[in-house]
Amino acid sequence: MAYSDLAWSAEPTYGDVFYERAIGKAPEMESSKATAKQLKGLIQADTKVLDVGCGSGHYLRSLRREYPVPFFYEGADITPHYIDLAKKAYSDDSHANFQVASVGKLPYESKKFDVVICCNVLLHLPDVARPLQELWRVTKGTLLVRTHIGTTNFRIQQVPEPETYSGKMDPVFKPNGEPRERHFYNIYSEKYIKWLFNTFDDVADVSIQRDEDFDPTALGSSQWPEDKKPSDLTEVWHGWQIHHYILQPWSFLRVTRK
Ligand SMILES: C[S@@+](CC[C@H](N)C(=O)[O-])C[C@H]1O[C@@H](n2cnc3c(N)ncnc32)[C@H](O)[C@@H]1O
Numbered sequence: 001m002a003y004s005d006l007a008w009s010a011e012p013t014y015g016d017v018f019y020e021r022a023i024g025k026a027p028e029m030e031s032s033k034a035t036a037k038q039l040k041g042l043i044q045a046d047t048k049v050l051d052v053g054c055g056s057g058h059y060l061r062s063l064r065r066e067y068p069v070p071f072f073y074e075g076a077d078i079t080p081h082y083i084d085l086a087k088k089a090y091s092d093d094s095h096a097n098f099q100v101a102s103v104g105k106l107p108y109e110s111k112k113f114d115v116v117i118c119c120n121v122l123l124h125l126p127d128v129a130r131p132l133q134e135l136w137r138v139t140k141g142t143l144l145v146r147t148h149i150g151t152t153n154f155r156i157q158q159v160p161e162p163e164t165y166s167g168k169m170d171p172v173f174k175p176n177g178e179p180r181e182r183h184f185y186n187i188y189s190e191k192y193i194k195w196l197f198n199t200f201d202d203v204a205d206v207s208i209q210r211d212e213d214f215d216p217t218a219l220g221s222s223q224w225p226e227d228k229k230p231s232d233l234t235e236v237w238h239g240w241q242i243h244h245y246i247l248q249p250w251s252f253l254r255v256t257r258k
């Protein structure tokens with residue numbers, strides 16, 4: 001399956017929220033702040049950073065705040081609308097560039113970037129091996145991925161409610177039982193991810209650490225005004241982020257090259 005087959009949320013509000021975060025009108029995301037902290041010691045003036053699945057470049061805001069040196073940032077995302085918004089948000093930043101690209105086939109030469117980040121993206125893709133291979137290919141120094149990593153592998157598909165149930169045609173599932181539309185929220189085991197990187201070239205170190213670096217009061221529905229509230233929010237329960245019924249083992253995977 002080609003990744004470009006998977007349409008990302010067409011909801012305009014999603015891109016608007018990214019954009020407002022990018023221009024500082026909405027607060028930085030907890031995961032964006034946590035990612036910036038994770039890169040401590042890795043960003044200097046001439047560092048080249050790639051952010052895959054960058055949305056409207058809202059993580060760049062946290063990075064520029066945390067590292068006020070003129071490092072180069074490249075943002076890549078499969079959704080053209082988000083890239084348009086990113087270009088608008090950073091039109092004054094001569095050290096930032098954005099382009100439409102898929103993690104399945106990145107338009108960059110091997111080992112081009114000192115630091116590659118890919119946050120909150122891989123869980124939504126149908127498979128993880130090929131995207132990780134591609135992210136690793138373009139990494140010269142450190143790859144940092146934020147995704148669901150736990151003790152067990154799960155393939156989870158959210159099947160959205162249709163707008164209407166009228167008519168005779170099943171609006172949710174095809175005659176063969178497959179969902180007409182689905183969004184993945186996959187979880188991978190630590191063992192599987194470590195095995196995978198064992199098969200890649202030049203890996204010096206792989207570490208996986210649960211992301212507990214968030215303020216629970218900044219997540220969830222209470223912080224949003226009714227008219228701007230995204231439809232699919234994460235809540236916090238007993239210290240874990242939950243999405244509907246799914247407990248999310250958010251983790252940072254960090255891989256360094258020899
Ligand atoms: C949940 S959002 C995460 C955005 C941002 N990294 C963050 O953490 O807020 C997932 C992003 O991945 C992008 N995306 C989905 N599939 C992709 C693919 N195959 N290649 C590149 N980007 C993809 C979407 O367009 C969307 O911007």
